Amino acid sequence: MAKPVNPHDRFFKEAFSRKDVAASFLRHHLTADLAGLIQPDSLEIRKDSFVDQELAEHHSDLLYAVRWLNGAPGYVYVLFEHKSYPERRIALDLMRYITRIAEQTLKGGHTGLLPAILQVVVYHGRQPWNIPLDSRALFDAPAALDPFIPAFRYLLTDLTAYSDEELQGDALLRVALLVLKYIFSPQLGERLPGILTLLANLAEQRSGLDYLYTVLRYVASGAPHLSRAALSESLQRIFTRGNEIMSTIAEEWVREGRQEGRQEGRQEGRQEGLSEGRRAEAAALVKRLLASRFGDLPEWVDARLQTASLARLEDYAVRVLDAANLEAVLAD
Numbered sequence: 001m002a003k004p005v006n007p008h009d010r011f012f013k014e015a016f017s018r019k020d021v022a023a024s025f026l027r028h029h030l031t032a033d034l035a036g037l038i039q040p041d042s043l044e045i046r047k048d049s050f051v052d053q054e055l056a057e058h059h060s061d062l063l064y065a066v067r068w069l070n071g072a073p074g075y076v077y078v079l080f081e082h083k084s085y086p087e088r089r090i091a092l093d094l095m096r097y098i099t100r101i102a103e104q105t106l107k108g109g110h111t112g113l114l115p116a117i118l119q120v121v122v123y124h125g126r127q128p129w130n131i132p133l134d135s136r137a138l139f140d141a142p143a144a145l146d147p148f149i150p151a152f153r154y155l156l157t158d159l160t161a162y163s164d165e166e167l168q169g170d171a172l173l174r175v176a177l178l179v180l181k182y183i184f185s186p187q188l189g190e191r192l193p194g195i196l197t198l199l200a201n202l203a204e205q206r207s208g209l210d211y212l213y214t215v216l217r218y219v220a221s222g223a224p225h226l227s228r229a230a231l232s233e234s235l236q237r238i239f240t241r242g243n244e245i246m247s248t249i250a251e252e253w254v255r256e257g258r259q260e261g262r263q264e265g266r267q268e269g270r271q272e273g274l275s276e277g278r279r280a281e282a283a284a285l286v287k288r289l290l291a292s293r294f295g296d297l298p299e300w301v302d303a304r305l306q307t308a309s310l311a312r313l314e315d316y317a318v319r320v321l322d323a324a325n326l327e328a329v330l331a332d
Helices: 007-016 019-029 053-058 090-107 143-148 172-180 190-198 204-224 229-239 241-266 273-294 299-307 310-319
Strands: 046-048 063-067 077-081 117-123 155-158
Touching: 007 019, 007 077, 007 172, 007 204, 019 077, 046 053, 053 077, 090 117, 172 190, 172 204, 172 273, 190 204, 190 229, 204 229, 273 299, 273 310
Parallel strands: 077 117, 117 155
Antiparallel strands: 046 063, 063 077
16 A cells, blocks of 8 residues: 655655755755855755655655855755654664765766765754754764764754744745644644735746645645634635635645545555545554654554554544553554
């Protein structure tokens, strides 16, 4: 069975795959010393994923090459990675990416020293990010072994730690960052009209309208505290074509639902393909909640989630909030 697409990863990849969004982020959210080294407008996307197939459900990496500001030959890689929950071993994932990027660079005929890789993690989860920003924290070893341990740092942008005013950038970037910041919050319904206002002048352009659809699809599928009725009301308040936009989005939801249903039905040999798709999405959500609460999960958790009914998965999602351990959450 194909794994469901994580709506947070999907939105991040769709937004940051746009060169203008990624360049705006580099101009406004790098430290001054880093920003002074590169030309953000020279960004070129190199490869959209260095993630193993079995890990694709949980990652949304994007790799860009960017030229040096001083015109020196060569370039530096910028790797964007998105997280909607704290990942204790994020540095290990990034270490894998470094190796794969280096291998691909050499296979492409590169000679000489390898390009540097600036690793940027964008986080917007419910909990504070309290994970060390360097790879040294992965290893249990005395300081005498430090010279023999892989050492690097990554740049963290924790959206939950920023005020709205601090989330600077061009309109498309600000919308993406603000929506990510509030996607889990009950405040999203209150904030959404102001966020969408940033797109009001772009909605009449084809590219702006496409981006608006991307944002609204994400809000509809990823926000636990926002109804589609409230989403529709926000559209009516901001856009003169609100009814038309909402109608188009609704048609897309129906079309995607039918496609998911047909896909699940073919793969599982069931007529209730769409229902199974919803069950699979619920299982993936519960798994992310469990990992956020209890860390690395044993293999038996996957087996339990894959066989649980939709109603049972909903019970698990409620229990995870205050259960003392995994066994208490997944008890029958």
